[in-house]
Amino acid sequence: MKCILCLLVVPLLALADKNEDLLAAARSGDVAAVEALLKDGADLEAKTAYGQTPLFLSVMQGKTAVASLLLEKGAKTDVRDTFYKMGMIDMALQRKHFETVRTVWAKDPGLAARSLQSVVLFADKDTVAAALASKPSQEQLDRALNMALDMKKQDAAELLQKAGAKPPAPAPEIDAKILESYVGTYKSAQIPVEIKFWVRDGKLVGQVTGQPEFTPRAKSEKEFVLASVGAEFTFPATDTLTLKQGPGTYMFNKVK
Secondary structure: OHHHHHHHHHHHHHHHHHHHHHHHHHHHOOHHHHHHHHHOOOOOOOOOOOOOOHHHHHHHOOOHHHHHHHHHOOOOOOOEOOOOOOEHHHHHHHOOOHHHHHHHHHHOHHHHHHOHHHHHHHOOHHHHHHHHOOOOOHHHHHHHHHHHHHOOOHHHHHHHHHOOOOOOOOOOOOOHHHHHHOOEEEEOOOOOOEEEEEEEOOEEEEEEOOOOEEOOEEOOOOEEEEHHHOEEEEEEEOOEEEEEEOOEEEEEEEOO
16 A cells, blocks of 8 residues: 555655746746746646746746746636735736736737726836727726826826726715715625725725725715725625625625
């Protein structure tokens, strides 16, 4: 029995080592090592403890040559980090690896449209133009324009409007009593985040613990949007809150 176990375990350990080496090579941008390890049986979709694949790491680190090689091999682009809950494009844009981002878009144009809000938030004018070439939907254009206007990104706003984005409708006036009913502290069982809301000058103001305060824009009596971070706040009742951001939906209850 011991010999059989050895025969099974040793190859698995060897493969694990190759996968770790592949992840490290992708992170550092070592094209030759990445190619050799793939030929030697390393897993193209190997993952770190946080779900980052070789392609994810190469894009996040701005290693364009490695990213190109992995894309040619068929690496998946729809991978998200399980810790930050972010995609590889979002990570790369924050780090200003615009050339690498455009390389990935050439392989998966739809990814550019889906990343449009992050593009507006972090990228230069040329990268915004490249994202718009992927023909985003009207909803994607409108959301991105809303963010550009919120963040006072005039160049991006002009490009978006030329591409057909429509400016948001004027925010509705919300009765003061309704706004006051949302005042309080909210906690979620899903994520370790506490959000406080209060009213100032007739507007709802919020703050996540340890972060700057924000003023979301009202869409209706129950819905508020913070375009700069792609967040939507909905109050189904005066003691509950739903936060939608990216692919996540989080339920909160008022605790005080």
